[in-house]
Amino acid sequence: MTVPLVLVQGDITRQRVDAVVNAANSSLLGGGGVDGAIHRAGGPEILADCRRLRAARYGKGLPTGRAVATVAGRLDARHVIHTVGPVWSATQDRSELLASCHRESLRVAAELGARTVAFPAISTGVYRWPLDDAARIAVRTVREAADPADFDEVRFVLFDRAAYDVFAAELATQGEG
Ligand code: ADP
Numbered sequence: 001m002t003v004p005l006v007l008v009q010g011d012i013t014r015q016r017v018d019a020v021v022n023a024a025n026s027s028l029l030g031g032g033g034v035d036g037a038i039h040r041a042g043g044p045e046i047l048a049d050c051r052r053l054r055a056a057r058y059g060k061g062l063p064t065g066r067a068v069a070t071v072a073g074r075l076d077a078r079h080v081i082h083t084v085g086p087v088w089s090a091t092q093d094r095s096e097l098l099a100s101c102h103r104e105s106l107r108v109a110a111e112l113g114a115r116t117v118a119f120p121a122i123s124t125g126v127y128r129w130p131l132d133d134a135a136r137i138a139v140r141t142v143r144e145a146a147d148p149a150d151f152d153e154v155r156f157v158l159f160d161r162a163a164y165d166v167f168a169a170e171l172a173t174q175g176e177g
Contacts, residue, residue, distance in 0.1 A: 005171060006155045008158070009163075009164040011157070013169070018112075019078065019114035020080050020117070021081045022121045023125065026064065041047075043073040053068055064086050065104065067104035069081045069109075074115065081109060098122065098138070102122070102138055102145065105119070115150070117151065119156050120156075131135055131163055135169075
């Protein structure tokens with residue numbers, strides 16, 4: 001058995017789930033894209049929690065491929081899980097780091113008892129990862145790593161129709177059951 005994977009076209013800050021994954025940058029101090037949207041919608045408590053984490057553990061930044069949780073502020077969620085995606089490289093294979101973002105986020109979610117988790121398309125914005133390749137890695141990794149004993153649903157939230165279609169094609173290719 002595998003965890004149900006659900007695709008939604010929309011805004012990740014509007015999801016009602018236990019944990020929302022943020023495509024953060026290593027500073028944990030906010031940025032553009034998903035990161036900016038989460039901090040705007042969730043309010044200052046999330047940033048305050050990020051600053052505490054930075055001071056306590058991640059003064060040099062959260063390493064690429066790792067994940068940490070904070071409160072979710074005003075979001076309709078209990079936790080935000082911040083993970084740092086790799087920047088796309090045409091000369092280096094960084095797939096393992098992108099897979100690690102998904103695995104680590106799920107590990108942190110499971111530790112917190114978060115049974116529903118929403119992921120954005122990590123690394124496909126400012127970090128320029130080609131959507132079809134990112135979708136292949138994201139879907140495969142979540143299918144392999146999400147234990148159905150831990151999760152009721154993993155949701156990919158795609159901002160636009162084009163990204164939704166790419167993820168839908170990937171789910172169809174890899175099989176949904
Ligand atoms: P990264 O720096 O990891 O590339 P970005 O936040 O720049 O992260 O973009 C990741 C993906 O999230 C892109 O496909 C972008 O279109 C999408 N995105 C941006 N804002 C939102 C949002 N509010 N909800 C869902 N997806 C979003």
